[in-house]
Amino acid sequence: MKNKINFNTSDLEKMEKQTVVHLINSLGGFKSVALAGTSDLQGNTNLSVFSSLFHIGANPPLVGMIFRPSPPERDTLRNILSTGFYTLNHINEQIYRQAHQTSARYDRNVSEFDAACLTEEYKNDFFAPFVKQSNIQLAVEYKEKIDITINNTTLVIGEIVQIFIPGDCLGDDGFVDLEKANTITCSGLDSYHKTVRLDRLSYAKPDREITSLLDR
Amino acid sequence: MKNKINFNTSDLEKMEKQTVVHLINSLGGFKSVALAGTSDLQGNTNLSVFSSLFHIGANPPLVGMIFRPSPPERDTLRNILSTGFYTLNHINEQIYRQAHQTSARYDRNVSEFDAACLTEEYKNDFFAPFVKQSNIQLAVEYKEKIDITINNTTLVIGEIVQIFIPGDCLGDDGFVDLEKANTITCSGLDSYHKTVRLDRLSYAKPDREITSLLDR
Numbered sequence: 001m002k003n004k005i006n007f008n009t010s011d012l013e014k015m016e017k018q019t020v021v022h023l024i025n026s027l028g029g030f031k032s033v034a035l036a037g038t039s040d041l042q043g044n045t046n047l048s049v050f051s052s053l054f055h056i057g058a059n060p061p062l063v064g065m066i067f068r069p070s071p072p073e074r075d076t077l078r079n080i081l082s083t084g085f086y087t088l089n090h091i092n093e094q095i096y097r098q099a100h101q102t103s104a105r106y107d108r109n110v111s112e113f114d115a116a117c118l119t120e121e122y123k124n125d126f127f128a129p130f131v132k133q134s135n136i137q138l139a140v141e142y143k144e145k146i147d148i149t150i151n152n153t154t155l156v157i158g159e160i161v162q163i164f165i166p167g168d169c170l171g172d173d174g175f176v177d178l179e180k181a182n183t184i185t186c187s188g189l190d191s192y193h194k195t196v197r198l199d200r201l202s203y204a205k206p207d208r209e210i211t212s213l214l215d216r
Numbered sequence: 217m218k219n220k221i222n223f224n225t226s227d228l229e230k231m232e233k234q235t236v237v238h239l240i241n242s243l244g245g246f247k248s249v250a251l252a253g254t255s256d257l258q259g260n261t262n263l264s265v266f267s268s269l270f271h272i273g274a275n276p277p278l279v280g281m282i283f284r285p286s287p288p289e290r291d292t293l294r295n296i297l298s299t300g301f302y303t304l305n306h307i308n309e310q311i312y313r314q315a316h317q318t319s320a321r322y323d324r325n326v327s328e329f330d331a332a333c334l335t336e337e338y339k340n341d342f343f344a345p346f347v348k349q350s351n352i353q354l355a356v357e358y359k360e361k362i363d364i365t366i367n368n369t370t371l372v373i374g375e376i377v378q379i380f381i382p383g384d385c386l387g388d389d390g391f392v393d394l395e396k397a398n399t400i401t402c403s404g405l406d407s408y409h410k411t412v413r414l415d416r417l418s419y420a421k422p423d424r425e426i427t428s429l430l431d432r
Contacts, residue, residue, distance in 0.1 A: 001351060001397070002383040006340070009377050012277065015390070021274040022390030027354060027379065028271035028279055029306060030394060030401035030411060032245030054270045055244035056282055057367040058237040061228065063244055064282075066272055090245060096414060097426055104420035115422065124222070135217060138243060144366055150359060150373060151273040157366060161225050163243065167218040174231070174238030178246060178403045181217070185246035185401055185411060187394045190419070190429065193411035195246060198312060198400065200407045204320035206331070210313055213406065 026188040033186040035099055035118070036065070037087040037129045038079035045120055045129050046075040047112035049099045051186050053088065061160040063088065063140065069152045075108060080156060084142045085127040089134035092182035096192045098133075124162055135181045137164040175200070242404040249402040251315055251334075252281070253303040253345045254295035261336055261345050262291040263328035265315045267402050269304065277376040279304065279356065285368045291324060296372060300358045301343040305350035308398035312408045314349075340378055351397045353380040391416070 012020055032053040039045045056062040067077050080086050091099045095118065102112040113120050119132035130137045139162035146155040169181045179195055186192050200213040228236055248269040255261045272278040283293050296302050307315045311334065318328040329336050335348035342355045355378035362371040385397045395411055402408050416429040 001385070004351075004353075004380045005383045005386065007379040008340075009375075017275065019390035020277070022387075023379075023392060024274035024277040024376065025271055026390070026392035026394065027277075027352065027376065027381075028269060029248030029250060029399055030246055031248060031271070034245060052270060053244060054268060054282070055241055055247070056364065057284070057369060058240035059233065060367065061236070061240040061243075062367055064270075066270070066280075068273070093414060097417065100417045101420050101426055104422045106422050110422070124224075135220075136243065137220075144364075146362060146364070146371075148272065148360075148362070148373070151276065151278055153273060155362075155371070157364070159225075160240065160243065163223040163228075163239075164220045165243075167221045169217070170221065171238075174235035174242070175404045175407070176239060176242035178242065179409070183245055184414065187411075188391050188416075191391070191416045192414040193395070194414055195401060195403075195409035195411050198309060198408040198410055200404075201313065201316045203406070204317050206320045206322050206326075210317055 022188055030185045030187050030193065033091055033099070033184065035089040035091060035102065035131050035134065036076050037089060037120075037131060038076050038085075039083065039128055040079050041082060044109070045111045045113055046079055047102050047116065047118060047131065048076045049091070049102050056157060062143070062157055063160060065156050067154040067156060077154065077156070080142050081145070083127055086140050086142070086158065087126070087128045087130045088138040088140055089131035090136035090178070090181065090183040092135055093184060093194055094182070095133045096184055100190070100192070126162060130164070135166055136176070136178075136183060138162070238404055246401045246403050246409065249307055249315070249400065251305040251307060251318065251347050251350065252292050253305060253336075253347060254292050255299065255344055256295050257298060260325070261327045261329055262295055263318050263332065263334060263347065264292045265307070265318050272373060278359070278373055279376060281372050283370040283372060293370065293372070296358050297361070299343055302356050302358070302374065303342070303344045303346045304354040304356055305347035306352035306394070306397065306399040308351055309400060309410055310398070311349045312400055316406070316408070342378060346380070351382055352392070352394075352399060354378070
């Protein structure tokens with residue numbers, strides 16, 4: 001690896017805007033990426049890829065997502081706020097190109113499910129559509145919206161109320177093997193990656209060496 | 217892959233608490249993981265691994281982190297609030313075990329840099345210590361704290377004011393090749409993964425097929 005190069009705030013200000021967007025989106029590291037499925041009250045569905053998903057807490061089980069003040073995310077946000085429900089569907093190697101296609105700015109009357117050839121799935125009386133091709137599916141109930149005024153974005157917090165996972169991907173301790181479920185990750189705006197496990201490590205304590213949980 | 221199993225809210229309530237923690241932490245997908253370096257006003261340093269890092273926006277360049285209401289994250293949060301500065305240091309395959317070790321609950325007078333055998337690096341007059349072994353290093357200025365009352369956590373928002381990246385990992389368009397920089401990702405509480413790129417995809421438009429940016 002070559003020597004490090006250094007940029008500061010004034011260097012960023014001199015760069016082209018789109019270059020900064022790529023750069024800063026990359027620096028946050030590998031990201032969780034999922035398809036958010038919603039429907040309006042008339043049953044018109046919407047599907048959009050999000051790479052701003054993050055864990056907020058386990059008890060209650062809460063996830064957060066950041067919404068930018070621009071389309072196509074507007075349909076998703078409007079549907080979440082008006083109906084109170086959405087689904088989050090993990091993306092696998094078989095569907096990541098279709099998932100990326102949902103980021104195109106389709107007209108409001110077009111369902112990205114159709115445009116990206118992904119299949120709506122309804123189950124357990126949940127209002128919002130799941131993505132049938134997704135191996136890990138979450139039903140989420142809207143809880144709270146927090147305006148982040150510093151850059152005009154919105155944090156939406158939801159509670160996971162239903163979980164669908166392949167039976168053989170769940171460990172005895174509750175750990176879900178995302179690699180076995182073929183879940184992928186992304187970096188920057190447009191780069192998709194599968195993963196190779198390095199290790200699972202024991203709970204860290206000051207006076208004890210870390211061990212691998214896989215050797216057991 | 218086996219048939220899906222299904223859990224709902226009442227199933228989660230019946231599970232052991234630690235099982236739910238593993239399960240819900242896994243379901244958010246692959247996560248960004250980094251070491252947050254801080255110092256108090258007396259120069260006592262602190263280092264802690266965070267897997268709750270996320271991109272908030274590129275202009276201004278903002279990153280968010282979620283703090284739970286428990287140690288050892290308290291030292292980091294206190295230092296950020298009292299000094300206004302912290303570093304975020306990407307984790308690579310060579311240091312992920314040491315990074316995990318920083319999650320142990322050390323006494324306040326112990327620096328996790330020493331305990332985990334990682335090296336403090338000071339440069340460009342930035343107040344907080346970087347991790348010398350990290351290939352991608354960010355200097356961050358504290359901007360805002362938002363209390364998430366629903367589960368008593370805290371969102372800390374900071375602006376990236378300096379960037380250090382290996383020269384050969386930066387593309388012409390601003391994209392940073394995290395794989396080349398050896399940055400890793402994590403899942404659940406304790407699982408670490410390297411990545412294998414699937415593709416970089418073109419900007420999606422409604423009337424055009426996605427192409428690979430790597431074929432060019």
